[in-house]
Amino acid sequence: MTVMNTLALGNQTQKFETKEIQAAKSAFLLHDEVDRIRLLSVMPLNEAVAVLNTCPLALVRELLDTLAESGETVRSRHLALGLGLISSEAEPNGNYLANSVMTHVRQRIGWIVGLALLGIASGLIISHFEDAISQLVLLAIYLPVVAAAGGNAGSQAATLVVRALAMNEIKPKQWLAVMWKEMRIAVVIALALALVIMLRVVMFSDSAVLPGGFDIYDVAMAIGLALTIQVTLSTTLGGLLPLIARKMKLDPAVLVSPVLASIVDISGMAIYFVTINAWLGLM
Structure with a gap:
């Protein structure tokens, strides 16, 4: 019985967290781009990663690029690393062909x-x-x-x-x-x-x-x-x-x-x- 209660509680917690993330995503997408960038710069890192992980990849890349251009380069790289878009904080932004020769x-x-x-x-x-x-x-x-x-x-x-x-x-x-x-x-x-x-x-x-x-x-x-x-x-x-x-x-x-x-x-x-x-x- 204890095991069943524990499993049920775990499932409820997971569902609750999923609902929270979806609600946060919906609220996040209601803002314009300026407010989204501001939110990404102040949100807890794990929450920002969770929200961005539910967004379209093209939108995520655009937001991270804009965030970096606004002076939040370190924050942008932390988010990219958390999302698995880069394998280390030393890896350059963008993909292989998009980066300039001098960047490489x-x-x-x-x-x-x-x-x-x-x-x-x-x-x-x-x-x-x-x-x-x-x-x-x-x-x-x-x-x-x-x-x-x-x-x-x-x-x-x-x-x-x-x-x-x-x-x-x-x-x-x-x-x-x-x-x-x-x-x-x-x-x-x-x-x-x-x-x-x-x-x-x-x-x-x-x-x-x-x-x-x-x-x-x-x-x-x-x-x-x-x-x-x-x-x-x-x-x-x-x-x-x-x-x-x-x-x-x-x-x-x-x-x-x-x-x-x-x-x-x-x-x-x-x-x-x-x-x-x-x-x-x-x-």
């Missing part, structure tokens, strides 16, 4: 230039391990393979998480569950990929070109271990970056890909050379 440039150029400068670290890592490459030229052949594998695995994870965020399937506060899931996925993918690359090294690399004291199976194992570590970390990071971006009120679509690519490139080289040097005792 301003949104992207900071990250691109900053990360390009950060890419200098990759060159420094290669120069630091130049002796290792000179001792074993085969390492240079498989360095791009490890870097590409990490980038591909991380980008794949990031794309899936960005889509899940956009569809409200996950929230930033669920980062621990996302990390745990991506780590398990990453380990399976990394081990399978490492096995393929190790077989490639053993079967198609001429052991005759190896300097004395090096065994092709040891080299293959070192490359496979580096690849496993790199893919596992890249995939896990790719799953977490969109959540970090959303938590920081940044647009995951703009931030994740370039940041992930730079981190994977730098960390991939470091992981590759450190792992191989430690396994083979090159330095």
Whole structure:
């Protein structure tokens, strides 16, 4: 009986809230555009979102544009975010084609230039391990393979998480569950990929070109271990970056890909050379 009463009360409350929203919408639409903009600027955010959510999309976009033009840009963005019209407060107003070239440039150029400068670290890592490459030229052949594998695995994870965020399937506060899931996925993918690359090294690399004291199976194992570590970390990071971006009120679509690519490139080289040097005792 208590359960039935609770369900009935919940249904009545939901109906009452629905009636309130419809009444508020009707009253809202009776006003002219000037009064609507004024109301949107002073109404509680959740009430404004509830009312706008029942209005035609074309009207909603027109009201939000007018609200932004009246100087209430922050308020307009909060409403757009609450309505799901944008995925973050950093995302530009309007759609892709409607925004000007310079709008897109301003949104992207900071990250691109900053990360390009950060890419200098990759060159420094290669120069630091130049002796290792000179001792074993085969390492240079498989360095791009490890870097590409990490980038591909991380980008794949990031794309899936960005889509899940956009569809409200996950929230930033669920980062621990996302990390745990991506780590398990990453380990399976990394081990399978490492096995393929190790077989490639053993079967198609001429052991005759190896300097004395090096065994092709040891080299293959070192490359496979580096690849496993790199893919596992890249995939896990790719799953977490969109959540970090959303938590920081940044647009995951703009931030994740370039940041992930730079981190994977730098960390991939470091992981590759450190792992191989430690396994083979090159330095």
